[in-house]
Amino acid sequence: MSDNLEAFFSAVAKALGADSVNRSEETIRRYAENTMAGGDVRPSGVVYPRSTSDVQTCVQLANQYKAPLYPISTGYNIGLGSRSAARQGQVILDLGYRMNRILEIDDKLAYAVVEPGVSYQALYDELVRRGNKLMLDVTSGPPQGGMIGNALDKGAGYTPYFDHFGFSCGLEIVLGNGAILRTGDGALNSETLANWHTSKYSFGPILDGLFAQSNYGIVTRMGVWLLPRPPVVRSFHFAFPEDDDLEQVIDLCRPLKMSNFVPSLFRVSNDLYLCGSEGESPDYRISKGKTSIPDEARRALREKHGLGAWNVSGAFYGPSTAALEPMVQRVREHFGQSGKARYIDHADAAAIPPLQVAINAFAGIPSLGELGLLKWRPGGGNLWFLPGTPMDGKIANDFQRICRGVYEQYGMDYTVMNVCGPRFARGLHVITFNREDADERARADACYRKMSEEVARRGVFVGRAPIQYHDFHMGQAMPAYRDACHSVKTALDPNGIIAPGRYGIG
Ligand SMILES: Cc1cc2nc3c(=O)[nH]c(=O)nc-3n(C[C@H](O)[C@H](O)[C@H](O)COP(=O)(O)OP(=O)(O)OC[C@H]3O[C@@H](n4cnc5c(N)ncnc54)[C@H](O)[C@@H]3O)c2cc1C
Known part of the structure; x- marks a missing residue:
């Protein structure tokens, strides 16, 4: 382990508490596991933030110590990488372990707002508990899979709201440069936001798409649209x-x-x-x-x-x-x-x-x-x-x-x-x-x-x-596409600290 990583883990433990870092052999082995042909991918350790502000601290320290972070939501991306990182030695930022709250359910406008650790099962259970009036689109994969991780990987289900990224609305993101960005109507410079999770097309460019299948930022909150449950x-x-x-x-x-x-x-x-x-x-x-x-x-x-x-x-x-x-x-x-x-x-x-x-x-x-x-x-x-x-x-x-x-x-x-x-x-x-x-x-x-x-x-x-083929597939893309992806990376994450190699970028 490089001196930089040692210093990074010490700084995170100091800022977030010692229980926010785990580098035991057992944990490293567990997060290395996947089902891919290319073998396990050992991280250098795991960090468990509690809040967006903790994530921001991790990103700032990662920039300071040049430590590569690999964010996961629940890590059930089975067959595509599970919870293992793009490259050996990256630091897993396990968002879902502690950031697993359903922040809001709006029954009238039929949407929910979730943190990265909220799984399909968790939101389903909560909707049932509240009278089963709203239905969410699920995958037919692991019920413990997370809604944010799935949407960001362009996952999908089977109901009319099958397109999980398409039916997400309003993201909060910690960028690689440490800034916090809100997308859609959330971009309004205001404490009060009426349409963050109801309107996708707002003023200016649609930035949400930049955070699907990329490594430009760490998503800490997402709105998701729900259907009224049909009888x-x-x-x-x-x-x-x-x-x-x-x-x-x-x-x-x-x-x-x-x-x-x-x-x-x-x-x-x-x-x-x-x-x-x-x-x-x-x-x-x-x-x-x-x-x-x-x-x-x-x-x-x-x-x-x-x-x-x-x-x-x-x-x-x-x-x-x-x-x-x-x-x-x-x-x-x-x-x-x-x-x-x-x-x-x-x-x-x-x-x-x-x-x-x-x-x-x-x-x-x-x-x-x-x-x-x-x-x-x-x-x-x-x-x-x-x-x-x-x-x-x-x-x-x-x-x-x-x-x-x-x-x-x-x-x-x-x-x-x-x-x-x-x-x-x-x-x-x-x-x-x-x-x-x-x-x-x-x-x-x-x-x-x-x-x-x-x-x-x-x-x-x-x-x-699957994550072991991201470089291979990026190699199949036209040069102008590859260049554009790398240019955006440099603009939003100049030190390349978020998931270098994910989707063949950085
Ligand atoms: C039998 C079977 C059936 C399946 N069926 C389906 C299906 O019907 N539909 C479907 O879509 N998938 C399916 N899957 C695939 C998979 O299990 C799911 O997509 C899973 O729900 C992914 O969610 P997750 O939260 O576990 O993802 P994670 O593993 O947490 O995240 C996936 C990737 O997204 C990135 N990421 C995650 N969170 C963040 C964040 N907050 N900020 C920035 N980047 C982040 C990371 O790079 C991470 O590696 C299936 C799998 C199996 C084995």
Whole structure:
């Protein structure tokens, strides 16, 4: 450890109290952990601020001692880095541990204001406690994941308020130069702010976007918009039998989203994305993870769980089941045109655990079910590859064939959910691998890189990435984009003390 870091930790302990710093071996090991192929990333220590003013103190001291800080909210970014830093030796600033208050819930205007440690589960529980009149959009990932960390990483859910950064409103940020910035109407130089968390478009440039997937500042407060909870959430599901049915599925989903007839996003999941959360691969012990699961084994899993090669899920919201029934019927007729879609109604889907996960996601209820995907192969390795496709069935199916082929080339199991809007679908590709097996780890890494190159050659960038690939992806960006990102970094964080390397910046 350099003298600078020693001096930094001493200064923080003096300013914030000795219990605000932890550098024990056990803690360092815990914060180093992740599920990535590139290995753990050991920080030099962990700091636990209590307030925005504590964060400001940490930033000032980090500038003084040239100590690199890596802020996290709750650190449940599983498959994308968990709680580990961009580079070895950075200081984890664990905001969520002590800054975990729900600062405000406005029932009339339907928004909440949260600190970094507020998880989906915590806000959900509080809304239920207050009468369950408001609904928040959740992920189908870990319920302990934080709303600020997720929004800043451009995370998303599945209800009409799916876009977590888009439906955030009003940030408070400690910049790398130590200044405190409020965005939106919060930029007004006043003690009283009426519209900080109700109006996103205010005077001047929209600065909020600079703090998503970057390292220009540390967000200490965020407004988040909520939906009035509808009395009834009614899901519908269709199973398609063949891998290449994706073409038809995408072309069927598009008009329903383009007209906004279906208000939720569509979850279009392949067999392994759903069956994969229900237990370890039945093939792994036979193939020793050297080859992809055979088609017969996939078919057997589909039969066991009552699912298809592709499975479409969506939902309607309304005052009663009866009021929503005509809409469900119209969707049934629409998918019926395919001649092969098998309809699964809301009640039957609720008895199939991976479809119950979808129902929970549409209803804004955090749930644990999808975390079963982490155990599909032993050894805890998990990477998410997140490209996207235009909502054009032929193009989407071509990408499916390419990515499936790469998974098979490296002996991985093709596991994907396409989350579909009107024009674009994000392809959530899961690479689950045995992280304790060096060969399998290397193949998972090679699979990720090869897919990134293959889709980039066809004009597709990723929308979010595991932290070990941030430099790699920034290398795929046009030079003017890279230069602009670095120029903003220099302007807002001249000593480069916030998360150097995150998203390939600094
Ligand atoms: C099975 C499974 C399913 C999943 N499903 C989804 C899903 O449906 N949707 C989805 O979006 N994700 C999903 N995820 C991914 C992930 O778990 C979540 O995105 C998680 O909620 C991230 O939130 P967090 O607070 O834990 O993030 P953190 O780990 O705290 O933060 C993420 C990153 O953002 C930056 N950051 C965090 N807080 C701040 C701050 N205050 N200031 C500046 N920078 C900050 C840091 O660089 C940090 O590394 C899934 C994961 C798994 C394993």
